Amino acid sequence: MLNFQIDKNLCIKCGLCIDDCPASIIEKGNQDIPYVSPARELACMECQHCLAVCPTGALSLLGLKPSDSISLNQENLPTSSQVATLIKGRRSVRKYKQVNVERTKIDRILATVANCPTGVNRQDLVFTVVDDIDFLNNFRSKMMEDLVKAAEVGAIPERFDYLKKLIFLWKKRQVDVVFRSAPHFIIVSASNYATCPNEDVNIALSYFELMAQSCGIGTTWCGLLKMALEILPKYKKRINLPANSYYYPMLFGMPGIRYSRTVQRDDSAVINRVK
Secondary structure, three states: OOOOEEOOOOOOOOOHHHHHOOOOOOEEOHHHOEEOOHHHHHHOOOOOHHHHHOOOOOEEEOOEOHHHOOOOOHHHOOOHHHHHHHHHHOOEOOOEOOOOOOHHHHHHHHHHHOOOOOHHHOOOOEEEEEOOHHHHHHHHHHHHHHHHHHHHOOOOOHHHHHHHHHHHHHHHHOOOOOOOOOOEEEEEEEEOOOOOHHHHHHHHHHHHHHHHHHOOOEEEEOHHHHHHHHHOOHHHHHOOOOOOEEEEEEEEEOEOOOOOOOOOOOOOOOOOOOO
C-alpha cells in the first residue's frame, strides 16, 4: 500500500508534488488536494520526491512522516567550501590501526549511504561488511595462502598477472598487498539484472568513502581483492556475497597516518566544453 496521505490543514495546494513526481501519478483531486488513484499506485518509484518537496510537510506516504525527515535549511547543510575540502582532502589510506571501528559508527555511515541514487530507484544494493578484525585476519591468512598455491600451479589467469607478481611478497616476507592490513572491508553488489549495476555500486562506494572519511575513517578502493575473489570464488561464498551480481570492494578502518593538507590537482581535469 502506498498510503499516500495529505494533511488538508497544512496543504497550500502549490502543486509542487504533482509537478515533481517522476512517475506522474499524483493528480489534483477534490478541492485541488493532491491524490493518487489506486489504479496508479503500482507505478510509484518510491523515490519520496513528493515528501521531500512539500514546503509545509503536508504529505506522507509509505508510512513515512515528514516530521521524521531532516530539514534542508542552510544551517543543516555544509558550505560548498567544506564539501570541496572533503573531496580534495580524500586520500586512499593504505596504513591502518589494528582496531575495530565502532559498529554504531559503521551503521550510521551505512544508513546514510542507503540514500544514494540508483538507476530507476531500484535500491537493490547489498552491503557485505566485514567489521571484525579477528575474522578478517583469519580470512586474509587463508586467502593469501590459497593465492600462493594457485600461483605456484599456474592457476591464475593471465589477466590477473599484476596480482600474481604481488602474491609472492606474501610468501617471501608476509607483506600484505591485497588487504593492506586493513581491519575491515565492505563489498557493495547489485544484481546483474539491475538497470545499471556497475554505476549503482560505484556511486554507493563513492558515497561510503566520503561519509567515512568525514568521520575520520580511512578507505581505499580495492581492485586487488576483487581479483582475488575472482580467482578463488569459494571465498565469495564464505562471506555470502550475492551470486549473479556486479560488485566491488573497499577497505576501511581507522587510519594509521594523518594527512595535513590537500593535494593540488585543480588544473588536471581535461575539459571538453561543447558549444
